Structure formats: structure tokens, C-alpha cells
Amino acid sequence: MNKVINNVTEAVQGIEDNMTLMLGGFGLCGIPENSIAELVKTGIKGLTCISNNAGVDDFGLGLLLQNKQIKKMISSYVGENDEFERQMLSGELEVDLIPQGSLAERCRAGGAGIPAFFTPAGYGTEVAEGNEIRVFNGKPHVLESALHADFAIVKAWKGDTDGNLVFKATARNFNPMMAMAGKITIAEVEELLPAGELDPNEIHTPGIFVQRIFQGARFEKRIEQRTTRTK
């Protein structure tokens, strides 16, 4: 089934004000940077963005924040971003912080048809306030619900025309679960191949979870913390 669209402009068609988006990535690693740049151009506002992080001031989701297009962030860690801090402290931006494992599992659950699950994470802390608690095997657990999105936007290393995806190294992170949880999932890839070119044994995300796929025009792949050792 051919999922290929021509370009990033077609990719983000149908994304409207006040929608909920999932965006893959951990820090700046594995983020759909072409689609984010296009969303900035559209000027769509009032977005709820589910993403582990919120980018940095001038890259990733930071670009949408600068443009005041985000109403609410659902994340696990949002440091490294001055504009984010300013908007959060001034009350312009709503922020929902969720333990990272719960965030990943809530996305997975959303895509897997599981409405909620119990996890030990956050028990006894403020993130569990208002959630049902139940004891299993003598240990208290917190009820967490599935997350869904109008659009999920993910980034893969290689993809094929059927929408099958292969990720590279730790750029996989949240992308596979978010691909499952979007009503419409957009995949931007570094290399788009004809169906049959990827080994079916090595596909990470099967094409059933992807509705639109395109090859990104340019990937900057910025490094957030360049750390090296000397020879």
C-alpha cells in the first residue's frame, strides 16, 4: 500500500488549531525536524504537544514555542529552554510532567488499545495525586491512562513506500510508540526506499501504523551535548 506523499507541506495537511500532536525524539535526537519547521510556517496555534522534551530555544519544539503555537506540553523533562521557562512561569503555557516510563507506556497503550494500566512509578508523589491506587503483590501502583493524538509525527532512518520504518541507534526512543498512537501518523525519513528493499526481519515499525511517509529535504541532526574523550 503506497503511503508516499510528495513533501513536507502535504505531510502536515489537516493539522489544525487546537489539535493534539505526538512528536518523537529524545532531546534533539530522532526528532521530526522537517515537519516541525513546516508547522512553524503554517502558524497553526493552540497545539497540545506530547513529546518527551521541548527542544532548545532555537531548535526542535523550541521553534514552535518561540512562535507561541503551543498551548500545552506533555513531557517528562523540559530543561534547556529559556523561552519554555518564561512561558511556563508567566502561565502562558500549560505543562503536564509525567514520569518518562509512564509517558512511553501511555503512548504504547494508546496505540495498542489498552485504555489504562497500573505502574509503580510516581506512587506517593504529587504526580499520582487524584489517580486510583491499587496494591498488587503487596506493592502500591498508580493507574495511568492511554494517550492518543490527532497526528503523530515521527522520524526514522530508513522507510519504504509501504510505510515500514527502521530507526538508527538511540534515535528510536519514543518514535515507535508514538507511531502506533496517532490517528494519522506522519513519518519523515532520511532515506525512502521502494517496498521490498528493507529486510522484513529488520523492520522496527510495521507500515500499518504509518499513513504518510516522505523523505525529509534536510536533516541538521543537531547535537545537544557534544562530549568527547581525547586519544
Place this chain on the structure above:
Amino acid sequence: MALDKKGIAQRIAQELRDGWYVNLGIGIPTLVANYIPEGIEVEFQSENGVLGMGPFPFEGEEDADLINAGKQTITTMKGASFFDSATSFAMIRGQHVQLTVLGAMEVSENGDIANWKIPGKMVKGMGGAMDLVASADNIIVAMMHSNRAGVSKLLKDCSLPLTGVACVKKVVTDLAVLEIKEGAFHLVERAPGVSVEEIKSKTEGSLIINGEVPEMSL
């Protein structure tokens, strides 16, 4: 003399056992990887999705797609694997990771830990810390005994918002190794040249001292 951060990491490294999968947090815990005892093989997990994490890359060999949970560029060891975030936390919640080492702002005598939020300051988020402390069976906290203002970080009750309750089993500080059990800190070892009196005076929570307390050997 009190230990420096490297010393704390060196002492924690003595807790490693052959065949363990280990998750190291940001800060002092990261340094533990530099002191793996000879003859022991461990694999480091980073919760963004890698097992078999290696040292930082040489200059010019950085890969934007290969980072650790601190967003630093890394390398991998032979036998490494990559996985998504849900699988990563399945390893953690499912107790497949044998040891978690992380930093803290406060630890209480019943094993509560606070390390993610200071009221009135910018909240950055908990990242994976809440999942790690709620799930891991074996958690070691690496931290200084007192904060910069000289106030004890080993308390009766944490004053900061909690990351997890009754989960920390062991604390290694610049002054001592302490086990947490039955609602108290038990002094196991002292840093070289540090007196029991000093540790006592810098520990606000209940401190149990049984007989002679040996010095750490580093």
C-alpha cells in the same frame, strides 16, 4: 578526609557484581563507569534506549543519533543493543536491571528520595527518575552528605517534593556508606580519616552505629 566525587564513584563501583546490568544517573553516578573492578563484566543501560553503553567518542566520531539519557554523545560496546523507550522502561520496571545509581537532593531515614523539584524554582521534570526508583530493587544514592549551605541531606523526612517512597537501600556520600533499614540510617563505613562524630553531627535522620565502624578501602 572527605571523599571527592570521584571517590564516591570509586566506592560505589565496589558494589558492582559480575553479570549485572546497571543504570547510572547523571552526575556522580556517571563516574562509576570509570572504576569497574578488574575481572568484572557489567553492561550499562541508558533509559533513552541503549544497553552496552561505552565511553564518550573521540573527537570527530560523534554521532547525533547515539546519545545517553543525559543527551551526551556516547559509543557502544560489543554486544550492545538499541530499543524503544517502552522496552527500556520494561527492563527497568520488570527488574531486569540489577542496580540503579542516582543522585539526590534529600534522602529520608525510611528510604524516601527527593531529587526532581525545588518549589519556587524552575521545574525541569523528573525524566525517568520516578520509574527507576519505584521499580528497582537495588538502588544506591550517590550524593554529598550535606548541601552547599552545610545542611544535612540525610533527613528524618524529606522536605522537598518526593521522587519515590521507601525505595533507597544504600547511600554513599563523601563521608560514609550507609544502609537504610527499619526506618534508620545504619553506618556501614566511614570515609578515610572521617570520624564517627563528624558523620553523627552531619546526619539529621536516625543513625544507628554498631561497634567499630571500618574505614572504606579505596
